[in-house]
Amino acid sequence: MFQYRRPAGRAFSVAVYLYEPGDGGLDRVAILLANHLRRRGVPVELWMARTDGPAAHLIDPGLTVRRVAAPSANRRLSMITHFPVLAAMVRRHRPDILYSAGNQSNMLVALAALGSDTRAVGRISNPIVRPGRQGPGAWARLARFRTIARLCDLTIVMGEHDRALLASSGDVRLLPRPTVTAAMEQARAARRPAAPGAPHRLLMVGRLAAQKDQATALAALARLPHLDWRLTIAGQGPLQADLERQCAVLGIADRVDFAGYVGDPERLAALMGQAALLLQPSRWEGLCATLIEALACGAQVVATDSTPNMHPILAEAGQHPVTPVGDIAAFAGAIERTLARPAEAAQLAAAVRDHGVDRALDRYLRAFESLVDAPVHHNHPSPALS
The missing domain is CATH 3.40.50.2000 (Glycogen Phosphorylase B;)
Known part of the structure; x- marks a missing residue:
């Protein structure tokens, strides 16, 4: 007491x-x-x-x-x-x-x-x-x-x-x-350039629910068949079956891995450290932790305009401007441009240092x-x- x-x-x-x-x-x-x-x-x-x-x-x-x-x-x-x-x-x-x-x-x-x-x-x-x-x-x-x-x-x-x-x-x-842990900083330090010809590793992290709007990101990726990408979705929630069906309908099921909820912080940091790009298609957020964590691990970020609170961090990190919520075409374009012109890892780390x-x-x-x-x-x- x-x-x-x-x-x-x-x-x-x-x-x-x-x-x-x-x-x-x-x-x-x-x-x-x-x-x-x-x-x-x-x-x-x-x-x-x-x-x-x-x-x-x-x-x-x-x-x-x-x-x-x-x-x-x-x-x-x-x-x-x-x-x-x-x-x-x-x-x-x-x-x-x-x-x-x-x-x-x-x-x-x-x-x-x-x-x-x-x-x-x-x-x-x-x-x-x-x-x-x-x-x-x-x-x-x-x-x-x-x-x-x-x-x-x-x-x-x-x-x-x-x-x-x-x-x-x-x-x-x-x-x-x-939100930025020592494991995330270690994941950034351990990053290595992708091998020639290796697919782009993409990641989404969050509850499989309407707020996170993974469906928009999946539809956007289906518009990029000319890029060699693989997506891991870390999360659980009520929309998993719907999202799996969407992948099948879009013809991208063989490129998407549903990894379930990742509760081990070190495993999550490792996933982010291996990813070239985090997709953050949320409809609304306060200030998304996964966005900050991904930048800390050295991954680029493509995000929707789910909150004005993220604008300064993305700008400081040299990331693509946010896209309108639910705009599939804009999200697809942002993915392609970000993969083609990634920001330097040091700039990403500096943007989230205070976190x-x-x-x-x-x-x-x-x-x-x-x-x-x-x-x-x-x-x-x-x-x-x-």
Whole structure:
């Protein structure tokens, strides 16, 4: 249990709320953050409604994990109904900071901490307003995000676009996405030029769901029969059978390998290190982790205009401009041009340098320090939690 009042010189305490250790980027970031804080000597716990999932193996065995009791229901309903439990846990364990992993839990965390001494930290993990959305629905969504930001003591965003949308909505800070690991840097260092006559190795990484829109990329590749390419799709999800049928109809099934969910970070880094090009055809994103990871591993990227937050990174990395969401012809053209004129590996690495895991997570740590005005003594081991 966290102490109620922080004695002079003691590091502040953090509870990281994550619904479950799923297969998404926000799940990995939340777990990496909890692990990192523990290594830095911060008393930290991971609070989850469900403790099993694809990313559970990433959790530091020494990290305290508490279950937030929730009924068996879909995620949204479950999170609504377990609000009283989370609020009670805040008042019992009294963390200095309660951190929300992403969009769906930001309101829950803000309300659970309301009226207590605990500071709520929200994180924008997907677009505030999705590309192309206008009208009353878009304005209502923006108003809701602004309200949540005002309820939080701090809101972390991943791009200037999101920060501008939440201007005058409380303490809003732009922090790098902590996603570039040592394994990715090693994968980049181990890259070798492709052998003469070898096919172009292409990669897609992400859940096989409508948001990621792998169907657009497959249709685009079918327009490039004159190029010798092979595609690996790393991911699982409800659309796998549909995508496999699409490959068969397009006559490209022999060029596409469905590798399933890749939960081992080193294996994923190796796949990216072997790829000439990552395809990112998403309909919407916050700031896609796989895009940053691929650049860190030395792979080029072709992406749709799924978020303004990615524009600066792609420009700094010398990548092809984003293509319109769902535009098959434009995506095919971008693939062909990128393969013909790739940017230098050093330029790719420089563009994502600030997204190194330790560097970025230390930025989170400093933001938390400023929020509670409690300097952390990094050389001390994590205090025992009762």
